[in-house]
Amino acid sequence: MSTAAGTVLAVLLSLVSAAGYALAAVAQARLAAAPSAPSGRGALRALLARGQWWWAVGLNAAGALAHVAALHYGPLTLVQPLGALTLVAALPLGAYTARRRVTRTEWRGALWTLAGLVGLVAVTGPAEPGEALSLRESLVVAAATALLIAALAGAGRRGAGVRAGGLGHATASGVASGVASALTQTLTAALAVGLPGGQPSWWQTALLAVLISAFAMGGLLLSQTAYRGGLAAPLAVVNLSNPAAAAVIGVALLGETFRAGAWGWLVAATAALVAARGVVLLTTGGPGAPTGVAEAARPVQVPAPSGPAEPAVAGLAESLGGALGPVPEAEPAR
Secondary structure (H helix, E strand, O other): OOHHHHHHHHHHHHHHHHHHHHHHHHHHHHHHHOOOOOOOOOHHHHHHOOHHHHHHHHHHHHHHHHHHHHHHHOOHHHHHHHHOHHHHHHHHHHHHHOOOOOOHHHHHHHHHHHHHHHHHHHOEOOOOOOOOOOHHHHHHHHHHHHHHHHHHHHHHHOOOHHHHHHHHHHHHHHHHHHHHHHHHHHHHHHHHHOEOOEOOOHHHHHHHHHHHHHHHHHHHHHHHHHHHHOOHHHHHHHHHHHHHHHHHHHHHHOOOOEOOOHHHHHHHHHHHHHHHHHHHHHHHHOOOOOOOOOOOOEOOOOOOOOOOOHHHHHHHHHHHHHHHOOEOOOOOOO
């Protein structure tokens, strides 16, 4: 395959990946917003019994597979920034299925967050082929991450309001997913060339696989909790904290650094501030958190198409409404 054809295929797969992640996020947010959403003790068991939850899991898996395939055909510097389009896709889709309009503040927040995320990814150097954590480093990272996630989740539960708590859980979700990615890289390198220090035994390989599964599923469950406070701001925080966690591991343990030396660090810091501004706008610019709704849920009623571009969107919203279940009615944004 030619370089140009590979690039085009990588772009298309990246768009499919972003769409899969966006649809999964909307599915999770709808489930979290429903009055009958499981919470408290027994919530996990109730969640696993929901068909809507498995829709979200399947969509996340499809997005991940498309992302891996895109990395096979295109460079990381192209694929990773395109993954930021998840937020751009999820914002209008989530608003449409909730029967409201995306506010101007939300659009500005999405653009600020997108710019910050692209800037952060642009200066992050990829790991060298075969470079990976040792088993000891993997265990230290897993233990430290578990403590950090516990602290973030605890802060989320103590947060002032549902939205503030959701951002704590969203940060924990992104960190968990970023560490799962780093451990996946370690497992891949171990199976190909062996861990630093020698070829891994079967129990070392199994241990890495268990850790990856635990962090990946933990990230998914934490994001589900985060979406109780809305969709846009938690999704932005998840998308930011995921590469940030991977970058910290790369710089601290794998000898990576930001591109362009000291200027790269400056760009990364500026990008983080820009993204933080975007998250603030997303947090304050949307409708109230859809929790504590006492009225009975009802299926989404899709407005009649009003233009040539509406039928496709309406059909997608109808299919989402049927597959993902009812949500409470949201007030129109002012």
